[in-house]
Amino acid sequence: MRWLRIFKKRVFWKTLLYAAGLYFIVFLLVTIGLRIFTYHGKSFPVPDFKGLDSIRVNELALYNDLxxxxxxSTFIPYLVKGSVIDQYPQPGVKVKKNRTIFLTINAFNQAxxxxxxxxxxxxxxxxTTLESRGLKVGRIIYQADFAKNNILKQQYQGKIIHAGTMIEKEELIDLVLGNGLGQSSVSVPDLKKLKYNRAINEINDAYFNVGNVVFDTTxxxxxxxxxxxxxxxxxxxYGNSRAVMGSRIDIWLTLNPELFPTDTATVKTN
Structure with missing residues (x-):
């Protein structure tokens, strides 16, 4: 049979051997190339970009091949403009080289x-009106006036701010209120286990000012x-604790659950 004679020829086996060798070499080169370019099987922890400006972010990304x-972006007045406030994946998560890290930054300009x-x-x-505009209550200042808790003046950075003035969102507006011609005291709110934003809101709602805010090492x-x-x-x-309206309340905050009683583990709705 003619096809059997082809298999018996030395040239056929030689060609087949060359083809197999070439296939193996190509396979080997492709495998090695993939390992080099994708760091196959290797991953590295994501560095912490939070708090860094754009220059340091790019330097750190370049150093780590990311x-x-x-x-x-969002705007937080007390953070550096342009700095990173969040990232994904989070620091410490293992990724391969050339992975893209997605960043949320503090906006340069607020609306x-x-x-x-x-x-x-x-x-x-x-x-309520301030909050609907994206503004916040700053200090509450009481002044002698019969119109108790009515707003007598609105101030920004110690000066009167007139209606219609353009101002950045998230800014603090101080409000001068009438004291009803006397120093009234009100109940001190229970702030235990409230998160930061809710605690600040509760202090303001109760006619107090925010005093020192202390975060612990957690x-x-x-x-x-x-x-x-x-x-x-x-x-x-403590029970029926009272304090003068407009006085300050200091708060200390933590992420450590051991600082809270075990029988009150439920976090208040924020």
Whole structure:
């Protein structure tokens, strides 16, 4: 048979051997190339980009053979503009080289809103109006006036701010209120186990000012500060504790669950 004669020829086996060898070499080169370019089987912990500016972010990414991409921004007044406030994957997660790390940064410019006219309205109404514009209550200042808890003046950085003035969102507006021609005392709110934002809101709602805010050593990042809970306050809430309206309440916050009683492990809704 003619096809059997082909198999008996030496040239056929020689060609087949060459083809097999060439296939093996190509396979070997492709495998080695993939291992080189993808670091096959190797992963490395993601560095912590939080708090860094754009220059340091790029330096750290280059040093670790990573790519970075800004996917979102928000504005937090007390953080450095342009600094990283969050990242994905989180620090310590193992990834391969050339992985893209997605960043959320603190915006360089905050949107501006028109300052509303709060003079003559109640504190609670004024506070609601401020918050609807993206502004926040700063200090509560009491002044002798029969219109108790009505807003007499609105101030920004110690000066009167007129309605219609353009101001950046998240700024603090100080409110001068009437004291009803006397120093009234109100109940001290119980802030234990409230997260930061809720605690600040409760202090303002109760006609007090925010005093010292102390984070312990368990709080390292912006996200930590938002999730930290009040474990101590001064003055404290002991039964029917009362204090003068407009006085300060200091708070201490932590992420350490051991600082809270075991029988009150439920976190208050924030």
């Amino acid at each position: 790519q970075v991409e800004v996917v979102d 501006k809103v028109e300052m509303p006219n709060l003079v003559g309205v109640s504190y609670r109404q004024g506070k 709080v390292h990042t912006f996200r930590d500060s938002i999730n930290a809970m009040v474990w101590r306050q001064y003055p404290g809430n």
